[in-house]
Amino acid sequence: xENADPVLEPRIRGQRxxxxxxxxxxxxxxGIDGHWRGAKIVSTALRxxxxxxIFAGNMSPEAIAKxxxxxxxxxxxLSILAAGHMRIIRRVLDALREEKASDMIVTVGGTIPQPxxxxxxxxxxxxxFPPGSKIDKIVDFFKNSVTGDSQAA
Amino acid sequence: xxxxxxxKSKFTGSGIPVKEVYTPEDIKDLNYNNDLxxxxxxxxxxGIYSNMYRGKHWTIRQFSGFSTPEETNKRYQYKYENGETxxxxxxxxxxxxxxxxxxxxxxxxxxxxxxxxxxxxDMETLFEGLPIDKVSTAVITSQWTSxxxxxxxxxxxxKQGVSLKQVNGTxxxxxxxxxxxxxxxxxxxxxxxxxxxxxxxEWCAQEVPNxxxxxxxxxxxxxxxxxxxxxxxxLFSNAVGYIEEELSRNRLEIDDFAPVISFHLAAHNDFFxxxxxxxxxxxxxxxxxxxxxxxxxxxxxxFRFHVQTSGSTNIYxxxxxxxxxxxxxxxxxxxxxxxxxxxxxxxxxxxxxTDQSILLSLRTQQIAQYETNITNVVDPLGGxxxxxxxxxxxxxxxxxxxxxxxxxxxxxxVWESGWIHKEAANAMEERQREIESGEKQVVGMNCFEMxxxxxxxxxxxxxxxxxxxxxxxxxxxxQKRDNKRVEVCxxxxxxxxxxxxxxxxxxxxxxxxxxTLGEIQDVWRGIYPKWKMPIQY
Numbered sequence: 218x219e220n221a222d223p224v225l226e227p228r229i230r231g232q233r234x235x236x237x238x239x240x241x242x243x244x245x246x247x248g249i250d251g252h253w254r255g256a257k258i259v260s261t262a263l264r265x266x267x268x269x270x271i272f273a274g275n276m277s278p279e280a281i282a283k284x285x286x287x288x289x290x291x292x293x294x295l296s297i298l299a300a301g302h303m304r305i306i307r308r309v310l311d312a313l314r315e316e317k318a319s320d321m322i323v324t325v326g327g328t329i330p331q332p333x334x335x336x337x338x339x340x341x342x343x344x345x346f347p348p349g350s351k352i353d354k355i356v357d358f359f360k361n362s363v364t365g366d367s368q369a370a
Numbered sequence: 371x372x373x374x375x376x377x378k379s380k381f382t383g384s385g386i387p388v389k390e391v392y393t394p395e396d397i398k399d400l401n402y403n404n405d406l407x408x409x410x411x412x413x414x415x416x417g418i419y420s421n422m423y424r425g426k427h428w429t430i431r432q433f434s435g436f437s438t439p440e441e442t443n444k445r446y447q448y449k450y451e452n453g454e455t456x457x458x459x460x461x462x463x464x465x466x467x468x469x470x471x472x473x474x475x476x477x478x479x480x481x482x483x484x485x486x487x488x489x490x491x492d493m494e495t496l497f498e499g500l501p502i503d504k505v506s507t508a509v510i511t512s513q514w515t516s517x518x519x520x521x522x523x524x525x526x527x528x529k530q531g532v533s534l535k536q537v538n539g540t541x542x543x544x545x546x547x548x549x550x551x552x553x554x555x556x557x558x559x560x561x562x563x564x565x566x567x568x569x570x571x572e573w574c575a576q577e578v579p580n581x582x583x584x585x586x587x588x589x590x591x592x593x594x595x596x597x598x599x600x601x602x603x604x605l606f607s608n609a610v611g612y613i614e615e616e617l618s619r620n621r622l623e624i625d626d627f628a629p630v631i632s633f634h635l636a637a638h639n640d641f642f643x644x645x646x647x648x649x650x651x652x653x654x655x656x657x658x659x660x661x662x663x664x665x666x667x668x669x670x671x672x673f674r675f676h677v678q679t680s681g682s683t684n685i686y687x688x689x690x691x692x693x694x695x696x697x698x699x700x701x702x703x704x705x706x707x708x709x710x711x712x713x714x715x716x717x718x719x720x721x722x723x724t725d726q727s728i729l730l731s732l733r734t735q736q737i738a739q740y741e742t743n744i745t746n747v748v749d750p751l752g753g754x755x756x757x758x759x760x761x762x763x764x765x766x767x768x769x770x771x772x773x774x775x776x777x778x779x780x781x782x783x784v785w786e787s788g789w790i791h792k793e794a795a796n797a798m799e800e801r802q803r804e805i806e807s808g809e810k811q812v813v814g815m816n817c818f819e820m821x822x823x824x825x826x827x828x829x830x831x832x833x834x835x836x837x838x839x840x841x842x843x844x845x846x847x848x849q850k851r852d853n854k855r856v857e858v859c860x861x862x863x864x865x866x867x868x869x870x871x872x873x874x875x876x877x878x879x880x881x882x883x884x885x886t887l888g889e890i891q892d893v894w895r896g897i898y899p900k901w902k903m904p905i906q907y
Contacts, residue, residue, distance in 0.1 A: 301832070
């Protein structure tokens with residue numbers, strides 16, 4: 218754009234960016250364990266990075282899948298602080314398949330022992346963030362996963 | 371990354387600026403008799419007993435529970451055989467929420483984050499063969515389920531031949547652990563939670579003299595991100611909320627129930643600040659009891675507290691390093707004059723502790739008690755220019771935070787409005803920012819990091835069949851008990867609750883009839899309004 222106004226153009230570009238749909242994240246705690254610190258911190262960081270975050274709090278796996286579809290999200294973030302994570306995450310993934318939403322990117326954060334991570338990935342989880350994961354790395358993962366029209370601002 | 375050794379300004383973990391060195395000038399206004407006093411004498415800054423650990427070591431009370439009551443009972447036996455001197459029940463999320471294991475919402479979570487306890491039968495199994503006449507027990511669960519679980523413990527004790535007059539221990543029964551620090555999915559509004567909590571306190575103060583029916587658990591507020599002085603400010607504001615509720619009933623005087631109140635604090639990373647916090651807390655409680663409530667009984671004026679080393683300071687990276695953090699925190703608790711102590715286990719960022727990691731926690735405490743000689747002299751840091759100055763400073767800031775809550779109407783107001791939730795959220799984000807920016811250094815996380823993990827540790831797995839086993843058990847219980855009697859007891863509990871009488875006698879009868887936790891909580895779910903935690907995401 219040879220004649221582009223050097224002051225105006227970035228602003229217009231910015232507006233165009235704004236008109237694009239923000240990438241959406243459903244952040245949920247499957248089941249009834251109520252520790253919310255991790256989910257809250259990650260939600261805030263993703264929102265600050267330009268994602269639209271829907272914080273669902275505690276929900277059953279089936280409700281998570283239904284909400285994810287209703288809200289048309291790109292990502293489902295699951296936060297867990299109790300053992301029993303393998304079964305409950307499998308139930309979320311099954312419910313997403315049931316809702317024909319297995320294309321959604323599923324991430325898990327929380328007290329996940331290292332040996333369980335490969336198995337979770339095989340099950341369909343895209344990434345696992347154990348305690349002590351750097352927030353920048355988590356945000357980068359979400360940004361790098363965004364494709365097509367969905368752009369984080 | 372900034373190198374902390376070269377930074378000019380230095381701060382405590384809670385952001386209090388500190389100088390390079392302290393001198394008599396920094397504590398020139400300190401009056402020994404008024405501000406410190408001899409240990410065992412008001413204001414108890416130096417400790418609540420004259421001889422402290424020469425009289426009795428702090429109680430080694432490791433919080434634990436997983437899977438079924440049968441399996442946790444074995445763990446309790448193992449810890450007792452290895453020198454544990456107090457029990458502490460950690461229940462699962464299903465129990466905390468007040469559901470039975472066959473509730474559809476409980477699927478996948480029974481026994482996964484603690485032990486499943488839903489009836490007197492489970493409580494009997496949990497303590498079978500354990501010397502509860504000699505060893506005290508902390509029944510740690512949500513405020514919402516504290517009255518029912520305390521009743522189960524009391525009836526179990528009676529059946530073991532330990533009367534209400536003898537039974538010794540603590541209920542957590544704290545307002546914030548499960549309505550601020552954690553979420554409950556189907557509970558009632560704060561004023562009703564408060565009513566049930568204070569009923570337990572009021573009844574125990576008269577009927578169960580050796581029971582502490584509340585242990586205000588600022589440990590958990592701290593774990594959510596608040597700092598040392600916010601911890602104490604919230605702690606005392608919550609205690610005031612309960613005390614005001616009891617006094618407004620015009621049934622008991624302050625000295626009738628203040629002696630049974632107890633506390634549960636965190637031992638975080640800033641060594642001297644935590645010691646100063648424990649000392650400041652004793653002086654604050656003394657002033658609060660004496661000046662605000664005119665308490666006279668020395669037991670009302672003495673601040674009794676349990677300490678838990680801070681789980682949130684334990685990290686996933688280079689996981690064995692956590693045992694060093696834990697040992698320093700144990701030392702701070704001992705030097706701060708704690709009455710009982712839980713040392714977390716190094717593997718808790720991964721899983722519930724293994725037999726080995728819990729043994730290490732026990733041994734960490736025993737080494738502090740038997741080898742370091744810190745138990746020989748009471749309040750050994752008393753008189754240190756720095757520690758006395760910092761004790762004053764933590765106290766001052768804690769009162770300021772306490773006033774901030776009181777100005778907003780106190781416990782129930784900030785709880786219902788969500789102001790306190792906003793405070794917690796701000797604090798957790800601030801803690802995260804400090805770590806992300808490198809302002810706070812965490813070895814293995816933002817400094818001295820390693821590409822590959824140097825330690826491989828075993829992972830504890832709770833029994834995956836716990837849901838099926840416990841759900842079957844509760845179904846069988848409902849078959850074999852006298853259901854007519856259960857129905858009558860639950861209806862009586864409902865009537866007593868509607869009449870706004872103390873629920874405890876009716877609750878004891880319901881528990882004796884083997885009413886389940888879910889059935890009991892449903893009585894209150896049926897008559898009180900529901901509440902949703904006001905978190906702003």
